[in-house]
Amino acid sequence: MYNLNKFFIPLAVFLLVTFSSFAIAEKIGHYGVGKTASEQQIKGWDIDIRPDGKGLPKGQGSVTQGEPLYEAKCASCHGSFGEGQGRWPILAGGEDSLTEERPEKTVGSFWPYASTLWDYINRAMPYTAPKSLTPDEVYAISAYVLYLNEIVEDDFVLTDSNLASVKMPNEENFYIDDRPDSTNTRCMKNCKNPADIEVVQPLAGITPEQEKAPVKEKAKSTSSLSELAIQGKATYQSSCFVCHSSGVAGAPKVSDKDDWNKRIEKGFDQVVTHAIDGYSGNTGIMPPKGGNLSLSDEQVTNAVHYMLEAK
Amino acid sequence: MSDTNKTTTAKTHIAEMASNVPVSSRRDFLKKGVQYTAGIATAVTTGGALSGNLPPEVPNWSKSLGAGVLTKPYGMPSSFEKNVIRRTVPWLTADRISSISMSPLQDLKGIITPNGLFFERYHSGIPDIDPVQHRLMIHGLVENPLILDMDDLARLPSESVINFLECPANGGMEWRGPQMEALQFTHGMISCCEWTGVRLSTLLDEVGVKPEGKWILAEGADGSGMSRSIPLEKALDDALVVYAQNGERLRPEQGYPIRLFNPGWEGNTSVKWLRRLEIGDKPWHHREETSKYTDLMPDGRARRFSYEQEANSVITSPCPENPWKTKGVYQIEGLAWSGRGKIKHVDISVDGGVTWRPASLNGLVLSKSFTRFSLPFKWNGAPALLQSRAIDETGYVQPTLSQLRDIRGMNSIYHKNAIHTWQLQTDGKVKNVQLK
Numbered sequence: 059m060y061n062l063n064k065f066f067i068p069l070a071v072f073l074l075v076t077f078s079s080f081a082i083a084e085k086i087g088h089y090g091v092g093k094t095a096s097e098q099q100i101k102g103w104d105i106d107i108r109p110d111g112k113g114l115p116k117g118q119g120s121v122t123q124g125e126p127l128y129e130a131k132c133a134s135c136h137g138s139f140g141e142g143q144g145r146w147p148i149l150a151g152g153e154d155s156l157t158e159e160r161p162e163k164t165v166g167s168f169w170p171y172a173s174t175l176w177d178y179i180n181r182a183m184p185y186t187a188p189k190s191l192t193p194d195e196v197y198a199i200s201a202y203v204l205y206l207n208e209i210v211e212d213d214f215v216l217t218d219s220n221l222a223s224v225k226m227p228n229e230e231n232f233y234i235d236d237r238p239d240s241t242n243t244r245c246m247k248n249c250k251n252p253a254d255i256e257v258v259q260p261l262a263g264i265t266p267e268q269e270k271a272p273v274k275e276k277a278k279s280t281s282s283l284s285e286l287a288i289q290g291k292a293t294y295q296s297s298c299f300v301c302h303s304s305g306v307a308g309a310p311k312v313s314d315k316d317d318w319n320k321r322i323e324k325g326f327d328q329v330v331t332h333a334i335d336g337y338s339g340n341t342g343i344m345p346p347k348g349g350n351l352s353l354s355d356e357q358v359t360n361a362v363h364y365m366l367e368a369k
Numbered sequence: 370m371s372d373t374n375k376t377t378t379a380k381t382h383i384a385e386m387a388s389n390v391p392v393s394s395r396r397d398f399l400k401k402g403v404q405y406t407a408g409i410a411t412a413v414t415t416g417g418a419l420s421g422n423l424p425p426e427v428p429n430w431s432k433s434l435g436a437g438v439l440t441k442p443y444g445m446p447s448s449f450e451k452n453v454i455r456r457t458v459p460w461l462t463a464d465r466i467s468s469i470s471m472s473p474l475q476d477l478k479g480i481i482t483p484n485g486l487f488f489e490r491y492h493s494g495i496p497d498i499d500p501v502q503h504r505l506m507i508h509g510l511v512e513n514p515l516i517l518d519m520d521d522l523a524r525l526p527s528e529s530v531i532n533f534l535e536c537p538a539n540g541g542m543e544w545r546g547p548q549m550e551a552l553q554f555t556h557g558m559i560s561c562c563e564w565t566g567v568r569l570s571t572l573l574d575e576v577g578v579k580p581e582g583k584w585i586l587a588e589g590a591d592g593s594g595m596s597r598s599i600p601l602e603k604a605l606d607d608a609l610v611v612y613a614q615n616g617e618r619l620r621p622e623q624g625y626p627i628r629l630f631n632p633g634w635e636g637n638t639s640v641k642w643l644r645r646l647e648i649g650d651k652p653w654h655h656r657e658e659t660s661k662y663t664d665l666m667p668d669g670r671a672r673r674f675s676y677e678q679e680a681n682s683v684i685t686s687p688c689p690e691n692p693w694k695t696k697g698v699y700q701i702e703g704l705a706w707s708g709r710g711k712i713k714h715v716d717i718s719v720d721g722g723v724t725w726r727p728a729s730l731n732g733l734v735l736s737k738s739f740t741r742f743s744l745p746f747k748w749n750g751a752p753a754l755l756q757s758r759a760i761d762e763t764g765y766v767q768p769t770l771s772q773l774r775d776i777r778g779m780n781s782i783y784h785k786n787a788i789h790t791w792q793l794q795t796d797g798k799v800k801n802v803q804l805k
Contacts, residue, residue: 188593
């Protein structure tokens with residue numbers, strides 16, 4: 059009995075301490091989870107730019123430097139003059155169109171701040187290889203897009219210190235959400251004259267069919283592929299798929315073997331050279347390595363093997 | 370009516386419907402008897418064996434064994450439900466990596482959208498994120514910038530809420546006129562589920578926001594680094610960092626392993642694959658809050674930071690996908706929702722808005738959530754113009770399309786929450802129309 063009591067006393071003290079510390083945790087609402095983010099860690103991820111220039115890294119790029127970069131990395135989707143290919147975004151033009159029946163909301167006609175352009179190119183472009191550009195390349199391409207919109211002259215150099223002073227034509231035309239803007243009432247009877255009702259019928263033939271599940275792309279059998287083509291498949295899917303599955307910018311579609319055969323007549327090496335170094339001509343635009351310069355020549359070559367062999 | 374007659378009727382009906390299907394897919398349609406409406410599908414998919422499974426015969430499945438446990442370790446819907454899927458409108462976007470798909474609202478019941486049917490919206494596709502290597506960084510105007518891993522988040526108190534999430538472009542294809550002959554395409558950019566996660570305010574307490582901190586930049590870990598500026602008030606009100614939906618971890622499509630969730634606000638502000646929250650004193654005016662997701666008005670000016678999804682509703686039965694087949698009693702059913710709170714009333718008109726009758730609200734009526742409504746209706750075969758009108762707890766009444774167009778014109782793309790009109794025809798089919 060004596061021994062048992064001796065055991066109980068420390069246990070009781072222990073429980074008391076434990077419970078009181080629970081209580082403290084609940085009271086202060088502070089949990090102490092996570093680790094302090096170091097300056098270096100923050101620097102690696104903190105990529106955002108504001109209209110006042112906050113966040114811009116040191117650097118610069120000229121319109122002249124931007125032109126070849128834009129041609130190589132942007133024009134295949136956005137067009138050489140920012141006019142847009144297919145349904146890819148139009149970047150230039152559209153001045154004074156915002157009140158028209160079909161407004162064109164481009165960088166020049168609509169975007170309120172130049173910082174947005176820099177920020178977006180830096181975080182999300184080129185589409186197939188986001189976050190692959192150096193700061194100077196982003197300055198140069200941003201300068202070129204501003205030039206395409208006639209916001210800067212052809213000798214302009216965009217820098218971290220002058221970006222915030224680039225005035226965009228449409229800046230003043232944005233205002234904070236002021237909804238609710240409509241004032242309907244809960245009328246229950248005689249809310250309108252039935253004779254005034256005019257029924258507008260839908261446009262026919264543009265609704266996708268729903269009757270059956272969408273046709274899935276047939277699982278491409280890899281059994282008939284060569285070793286190199288199998289190795290190239292992942293590269294194709296990550297860096298080539300966007301253009302070569304849809305045929306954008308004149309890209310030969312993987313499924314269009316006739317188109318590929320025409321190109322291969324000039325020799326496999328020629329096709330690979332165009333894939334690695336880029337190509338621009340009557341048949342379309344191929345950015346070097348599809349815009350993803352982190353790919354090795356070997357990876358690009360294997361992706362070409364894959365596109366030639368895949369059915 | 371004998372069973373034989375029923376079969377004939379059903380087959381005739383299918384043949385009629387098949388005549389509306391382009392020739393290319395008609396053969397397939399007839400051969401497989403693919404589901405068009407649930408009742409008929411059952412009759413046709415079983416084909417010749419139909420009578421054998423109906424009373425007085427004992428069905429085949431009652432005379433044999435079925436599949437055992439773990440036949441599908443992760444369960445899937447019945448094979449007869451294979452048509453209940455997300456769909457897209459291919460011409461809307463340049464490709465499928467930066468695109469959107471819609472939920473099949475015509476087939477959903479209750480207020481919860483199953484995870485596999487939740488609408489999708491990506492700006493650079495779905496990243497494949499290893500949760501062990503994913504981090505949430507919170508920094509900027511704070512006392513103690515933090516990096517949290519997914520286990521850290523799990524240690525914090527969690528909350529579960531049932532809220533809808535809607536793309537502000539929902540219905541946007543219909544500003545100029547009726548285009549989509551399907552509910553899935555007119556209204557399917559919305560889904561509703563139970564979300565579980567940590568209050569954003571709890572996380573902000575952990576880092577200690579400095580007095581000058583007024584805005585938060587939320588940024589995703591996807592290729593597009595999707596980013597939006599969120600006012601601090603929303604963070605302190607009801608925003609969450611969520612890691613689960615409908616009881617399981619977020620689907621990759623919905624931001625696995627974590628996303629921001631802003632109840633009632635336009636979907637893109639609920640940044641998926643959330644990797645970073647920066648506290649600042651001003652908004653950032655990034656691409657998805659300037660070039661996109663701003664509302665162009667007729668005078669050429671544009672609204673920005675139009676976060677709230679205003680009250681909206683739509684009739685889900687009947688609708689183009691759910692026609693009525695015979696005269697008789699039906700329930701006019703539908704969904705209503707508001708980003709400003711609870712749905713208070715839904716009214717239904719069958720005469721194009723001349724007279725309205727209050728519908729009953731069914732099941733749970735929750736703030737910023739789907740709410741089900743219904744009204745019994747005896748259909749005598751006459752044509753009708755069906756409409757629903759939602760009123761939320763703030764007193765806001767869902768506007769007519771004319772009222773919206775008078776203020777916003779036709780080019781604002783987003784936030785089209787107008788009263789929708791279905792034209793019920795004498796044959797029971799339903800068309801998407803608009804009223805002038």
